[in-house]
Every structure is written in C-alpha cells, then in structure tokens.
Amino acid sequence: MTSRLAEHEHVHTKTRSPRRFVWLGIGVVGIAALLGIRALLTGSGFSLPNELQDLLTLSISVVIESLPFVILGILLSIVVQVWLPDGILMKYLPRNPALRRFCISLFGIFLPVCECGNVPLARGLIVGGFTVPESMTFLLAAPIVNPITIITTHQAFGFDDGILVARLLGGLAIANIIGWLFSLHARPDALLTPGFAAECARPADAHHHSRTSKSVDIFIREASVIMPALFIGSLVAGAIQVVVPRDVLVALGSNPLWSILAMMVLAFVIAVCSNVDAFFILPFANTFMPGSIATFLVFGPIIDIKMLAILRTTFTTRVLVQLTVVVGLLSALVGLVVNYVA
Amino acid sequence: MSPTSTDGGRFRRALALTVAALVVLCGVFLTLGYLQGPKLSSAQVDTRGVVEQSGQQVRLFANQSVAQVTPAQVTITPDTDFTVSTQGDIIAVQFGSRLHYATEYTVTIGAVTSVYLAQPSTLSYSFTTDSPTLYYLDRGETSDDIVTTGLTGSARETVYSTPHIQDFAVLDEFLAVVTLNDDHTSTLSFVNTETSVVEKVRLPAAGSISGLDASAAGNAVGFTLTGGTNNSTLYTIDLTAGRTVKPVLGIDGKPADVLGWQFLPGTGTLLALTFDRSLLLVDPVAGTVSPLGQFLGLDKISPDGLTVTMTDSFGEVALTLANGDVQRLEPSPVDGQRAFQGATVVLPGGDRIQKVVVPDASGRRFASLLVYDDGTTARVLYQTPDGTGSISDFTVSPNGQYVAIETVPDASAAVSDGYFLDARATTVTTVIVDVSSGAQTRSVEGFALKW
Numbered sequence A: 001m002t003s004r005l006a007e008h009e010h011v012h013t014k015t016r017s018p019r020r021f022v023w024l025g026i027g028v029v030g031i032a033a034l035l036g037i038r039a040l041l042t043g044s045g046f047s048l049p050n051e052l053q054d055l056l057t058l059s060i061s062v063v064i065e066s067l068p069f070v071i072l073g074i075l076l077s078i079v080v081q082v083w084l085p086d087g088i089l090m091k092y093l094p095r096n097p098a099l100r101r102f103c104i105s106l107f108g109i110f111l112p113v114c115e116c117g118n119v120p121l122a123r124g125l126i127v128g129g130f131t132v133p134e135s136m137t138f139l140l141a142a143p144i145v146n147p148i149t150i151i152t153t154h155q156a157f158g159f160d161d162g163i164l165v166a167r168l169l170g171g172l173a174i175a176n177i178i179g180w181l182f183s184l185h186a187r188p189d190a191l192l193t194p195g196f197a198a199e200c201a202r203p204a205d206a207h208h209h210s211r212t213s214k215s216v217d218i219f220i221r222e223a224s225v226i227m228p229a230l231f232i233g234s235l236v237a238g239a240i241q242v243v244v245p246r247d248v249l250v251a252l253g254s255n256p257l258w259s260i261l262a263m264m265v266l267a268f269v270i271a272v273c274s275n276v277d278a279f280f281i282l283p284f285a286n287t288f289m290p291g292s293i294a295t296f297l298v299f300g301p302i303i304d305i306k307m308l309a310i311l312r313t314t315f316t317t318r319v320l321v322q323l324t325v326v327v328g329l330l331s332a333l334v335g336l337v338v339n340y341v342a
Numbered sequence B: 001m002s003p004t005s006t007d008g009g010r011f012r013r014a015l016a017l018t019v020a021a022l023v024v025l026c027g028v029f030l031t032l033g034y035l036q037g038p039k040l041s042s043a044q045v046d047t048r049g050v051v052e053q054s055g056q057q058v059r060l061f062a063n064q065s066v067a068q069v070t071p072a073q074v075t076i077t078p079d080t081d082f083t084v085s086t087q088g089d090i091i092a093v094q095f096g097s098r099l100h101y102a103t104e105y106t107v108t109i110g111a112v113t114s115v116y117l118a119q120p121s122t123l124s125y126s127f128t129t130d131s132p133t134l135y136y137l138d139r140g141e142t143s144d145d146i147v148t149t150g151l152t153g154s155a156r157e158t159v160y161s162t163p164h165i166q167d168f169a170v171l172d173e174f175l176a177v178v179t180l181n182d183d184h185t186s187t188l189s190f191v192n193t194e195t196s197v198v199e200k201v202r203l204p205a206a207g208s209i210s211g212l213d214a215s216a217a218g219n220a221v222g223f224t225l226t227g228g229t230n231n232s233t234l235y236t237i238d239l240t241a242g243r244t245v246k247p248v249l250g251i252d253g254k255p256a257d258v259l260g261w262q263f264l265p266g267t268g269t270l271l272a273l274t275f276d277r278s279l280l281l282v283d284p285v286a287g288t289v290s291p292l293g294q295f296l297g298l299d300k301i302s303p304d305g306l307t308v309t310m311t312d313s314f315g316e317v318a319l320t321l322a323n324g325d326v327q328r329l330e331p332s333p334v335d336g337q338r339a340f341q342g343a344t345v346v347l348p349g350g351d352r353i354q355k356v357v358v359p360d361a362s363g364r365r366f367a368s369l370l371v372y373d374d375g376t377t378a379r380v381l382y383q384t385p386d387g388t389g390s391i392s393d394f395t396v397s398p399n400g401q402y403v404a405i406e407t408v409p410d411a412s413a414a415v416s417d418g419y420f421l422d423a424r425a426t427t428v429t430t431v432i433v434d435v436s437s438g439a440q441t442r443s444v445e446g447f448a449l450k451w
Helices: A018-041 A050-083 A097-105 A115-127 A132-145 A147-157 A160-183 A194-201 A211-243 A246-250 A256-270 A277-286 A290-299 A305-311 A317-341 B003-036
Strands: B040-045 B057-062 B074-077 B082-087 B090-095 B104-112 B121-128 B134-139 B144-149 B156-162 B165-170 B174-180 B186-192 B198-200 B208-214 B220-227 B230-238 B245-247 B258-263 B270-274 B278-283 B288-294 B297-301 B307-312 B315-320 B326-328 B340-346 B352-359 B366-373 B378-383 B390-396 B402-408 B429-434 B440-444 B447-450
Touching: A018 A050, A018 A211, A050 A115, A050 A211, A097 A132, A097 A160, A115 A132, A115 A211, A115 A305, A132 A147, A132 A160, A147 A160, A147 A277, A160 A290, A160 A317, A160 B003, A160 B040, A211 A305, A256 A277, A256 A290, A256 A317, A256 B003, A277 A290, A290 A317, A305 A317, A317 B003, B040 B121, B057 B104, B057 B121, B074 B082, B090 B104, B134 B165, B144 B165, B144 B440, B156 B174, B165 B208, B165 B447, B174 B208, B186 B208, B208 B258, B220 B258, B230 B258, B258 B297, B270 B297, B297 B340, B307 B340, B315 B340, B340 B390, B352 B390, B366 B390, B378 B402, B378 B429, B390 B447, B402 B447, B429 B447
Parallel strands: none
Antiparallel strands: B040 B057, B057 B090, B074 B104, B082 B090, B104 B121, B134 B144, B134 B447, B144 B156, B165 B174, B174 B186, B186 B198, B208 B220, B220 B230, B230 B245, B258 B270, B270 B278, B278 B288, B297 B307, B307 B315, B315 B326, B340 B352, B352 B366, B366 B378, B390 B402, B402 B429, B429 B440
C-alpha cells in the first residue's frame, strides 16, 4: 500500500502543526466540557431542561464507553506502525487475497477493542502497508469478533435463536464481502480522504525521529483526528435520541420488515459500543423479532452516527455511502435469514 | 477504454450486482418470513414444580409478538384445566391443578398469529413431569433407616441410619429426625443429606416429641413437646432464621398446647387444634392467629390446602378454610354394604379418599378398606389380603394422583416393635395405589412415607 500511495504528491504535513493542536484541543476540551458540565451540575441544585439533560447524559455515555477503546486503539496503532518490525504482520499472511482478507478479518479475536478504537488501528494498518480493502475488512469484522463482544453477547443471549452465531458469522461475512468488493476498485487510494492519503504517502523515515518521538507524533495525529469526531458524533447521537421517541421504534418490533428497519435505525442513532450493545438491546428482545436483534448487533458496530463521523476522517463520503448501503442490505439479510430459520 | 476505467467499471458493476442480489435475497427471505407465521423459539416449565404446586405455568416464547390467544386455541394432553394469557412474544399457560408424575404433556396452540400479520401457525411443546423422590422409615433389628425410593421399580437408597428413629420430616437441605432415648425422651436432629453432618437441636426442655411436620417450602419444621412445663406444646423452627425453637402462641398470647396440628400444603401457615378444642390458623413467622371454630379432632388437610376434615360430636365434617363452611361427610355404601367412616381427605373438586370399615357377609367381622367416594358411590382403592389386615394411615400425594397406604397385612399376628412412642407392627408395609385406576404400583416395607 505504501508503494502505491507513494505515487501521491509528497505532502510535508507537520504532525505537530498548530492546526493539529487546535483540532486536538477541540476534541479534548469538548469531551472535557461534557464531563465537566455534568460534574458541575451534580449536587449544585441547578438543573437543565429535561431535553438538554438527556442530551448531556446520552452524549456522555457514548463518550465514556468509547474513549478508553479509542485510546487503546491509538496505542495499538502506534505499536503496529512504530514498534512492530516492518512487514511482520504481512509475513505470515497468505498470498491469496481472499484467504488473506479472511485471516485479517480474524485479527479482532486478539484485540479487545470496540469499533471506535479500531479506526485508528485500521489507519495504522494502512500506513503500515495493508491495502485499503484489507484494512476495511479488519475494521468491519474486528468489533464483532473481538472477545469482549463475544462474551457479552453470549451473556445476554446465550445461544438463543442463533443470535450469537448469526452475529459472528454475519460480521465475518459482511467484512469479507466488503473487502472483496472494494478490492475490485481500480484506485484503492481514491477511497481515502486526501488528507489521510497524504499521511500514508509520507515516507516512513522522513524525519529520522526516534521511535518514542514517532509514537508521540502518531498519538497527537490520531488523537487530533479522532477526538473531535468522537465529540461531534456523540453529540449528534445524543441529540437524535432526544428527538426521536424510542416508543416509535418499539411499536414496529413485530413486523418482519419494519422490525429490522427499526433496529437498523436504532443502531444508527444509539451508536452504542459493540462491547456492550448486547446488554443494551436485551430488553428489546421480548418485543422485537430475533432477526431484528441480530441485525442490530451486526449493523450497529459497523455503521452508526458516531462511526460515520469517525470513518469520515479516513474515507470519502462516496465510499461511506456505498459502504452503508451494502452493509445495510447484508445486515437486513442476516436478520431475515435468522427470522426464517430460528 | 483505459485499464483504470475498465477496473473502475468492474467495481461499479460488482457494486451494482451485489446490491441487486442482496435486494432480491432480502425480498425472498422477507416473503418466506411473511408466509411462515409465528414460530416457537423456546419454552420454560418447572417439571418438578408442576407436580408439587397448582398454578404453575408453561411459558412458550414465540419468535415475535403474537396476538391474544384464547383458551379455545389451546389443547393440552392429557387433559387438565388451565388458563392462558399472552404478553408480547410470551404465551403463558397456567395449570389449574397439579400435574401427574412422570407423564408427558403436550401443549398445542393452534391458529397463532402475530400482532401484524394474519398468517396462522401452530405452536406445540411437550415436556415430561418429574417423578417424585419418596422417603420412608424402615425400622430394623439394630438400626433404623430413612430410605429414598421411586414410584416404580425396586431401587432404594438409605440416606440416614441410626437406632431408634421415632419420626422424620423432609426439609429443603436436611432431614429433621426424631430419635428416642433410653430415658423416654426424644432428640431432634437436623441431618444434612449432602454431608451427613448431624446437628442436634437444643430443646426448651427435655421431653418427648410428637407430630413432627415440615412446611411445604422445606424451610420450617414444627413439633409438639411434652416434658417439664410443656404439655403437648407446639413449637416451630424457622430454618431461614437459625435454629431457634419458638413456641406457637395461641389467641391468649401464651404457648399453645395442642391436640393436633399440621402445616397447610404449599404455605408456611399451620392449623392447630388446642386443648380447649379451638381450631386456629397460625402464621408463625408473622405471629398472626385466627380462630376457625370448635371441633373435637383435626383429621387431614386436602392436597390443595383449601379444605380440612375435622371431627365433631357427630362424625367427620369438611371445613372450607376460605369461608368457614362446614359440610358433613357421610360415607357412601361399599358394594351395597353400609360403611363406617374413618380418616378422610377431601380432594380438589369435592371427591374424597377415606378409610372405612364394612362388615362382612356374616356381619360378625369387619374389613378395613380405603375407598374413593364421589358422594354417591364408593370405589375400593385398597383392602388387605383376605381382609385380615388393618389400614393404620394413608397420605395422598400432593397432586392427588397416588395414595400411600400404611397397612399391617395380618393384624391378628402383628408384633409391635416396642417403641414407646409411635410404635408400629414389625410387618408394617406401605402400599402405593394409583387413585384413578386403583392399581397398586409399589409397596415398601416401612412407613411414614413422605411425598
């Protein structure tokens, strides 16, 4: 991938440029402000209007559950880019593209990181030499096949109605189909935003920094990109939950089609982390058909408001639209099959 | 066309084909889903609870919210009374009475539709109820055994063995065992059935114990104590609150001295008949006491705990606990012969199982029988071989399916085991009879059988 991206114009973007610090500041200050307002309000006797209070609570909940994984994802990304020997991951992967993507889709088993944390790691993989489709395959599968997600889904549903199996197999299938589809693209680098493509194109030894310095650079770079996206994504997710009554979604739960669509909308809006989404959706299991629950658990970790905001740091809008359509249809199909078979 | 545009076209074509194929597949499975109707995802039933208590449920979980199910849609085989309710994707069928032991039940619900679609389907679920573990006391030459066995077969296992067992009761994790001492006093012990650890209970005074009984939940035990200042004084031990022996207080707030007492089936409350012939309903935990009338004797409580047979000056009566109604019980003739009534259990529905005595053809000898009396005719459930034996006691299983009959085959040749309390003939035998058919399913050498 690096060699292909090297065809790009060599852009000398300074990692520690003032612009990056501004974005990092927006992200950090924004998230700190959310938490700070909440802390100040607690016990002060002053209360916000209910809607604003809900917005604050819902946004903070998204931030709290995502932030540790974002940090962990950035750290893993640094390990992949700086500390692992060059090409070590590539060395043991099969040469056959489909097999290679399948192996990559299983990486998540060893990485207990939810979807937000996987974005910086996927970015790191691209910088580290993976192709864009390979990185996408990892990105889509990892939040579903990661061990914490498997354990929490099993805790919530056991093996009832095949929901756990459908989630695992469906997630792997979607990731590999998307990987295959985008591997047919003539110019994979065109799938990336120009800014990130430029990051990838920068030669690895451009500044001859020490590993520690490089690690700090990468942390600042990734944090400045991901943190604002997380802040804005969590705000939007909270706002939509306040505006859209949940009762409306629940009322649709028993219709084979509407239940699946409702769950996809719910997953998109709620933007809950894949590590805990099974517990979130468990109370709905009595109302919604099992297929729609499976759809929620497959679609949510890949496509939601927060993820799209974070993915937009890496992929073009066109790619995200294509990704959303195909993942949406595949998730719906998983749900419909579960409804028919279970 | 340049290679790049060809490759770009390949991606676009693959994307379009993928989307089209997925739309078609979604359409196919959506149609199949619409045509299928609701399906059974899982079901829950306590196969032990349904034979021990009435009002138990089997819950069928559909794969989607279903429209209200009416009783007309539900069929249960073997037939039993039930009610049905629907909430979301759960259809709950509640049994009106206890189910039979070791029996396969099938619940079938026809014409089930989802709340959205009229496509009907049939949900069916089968389960087999538990067979009870029976406990009984087998007195031996040197040591007495508390034995477990089943309804059928000949397998038996001794769970506790010690000399001079007077009586026992089965609790949740323990056996309460009363043993006789050489000084004619009793000792009450709790025996852990898992570890065999024996824990002696410190009684309020040395004395003899009678009328040991355990609550249905298996967490309380009661007995009467005679000795010291106690004169058949009723005590209980709430095992959830330690091992403290507490007297049951009567209406006057003093420890109640009783002629007889029993826990009500399925509850922690008890009935006690005091020395002044007052029948009391007592909740030992809450400390509430309700008088239910004056009677001469307390006989047996129905398996559902709603009716108790009492004796008054004129014979046996059935007392309905809910409203205090009293109905005199007259035994129906047995094969045209007049019967004289003994102990009686009223079954749910009003039929009864009772011990009767009838004269033989000569009119000079009497035979002891156990009969099923529906109020007009009496059907013999058990009589001893050649009519020479005696029936000393009987207990109806909690679901009313079986009756365990304590009998001495040849009363004239019986030899007592010599126990100074609760003595039995050395030939005492317990026979288990199927109430509906009168068939004898099992007999064991022993007595005090606990269901």
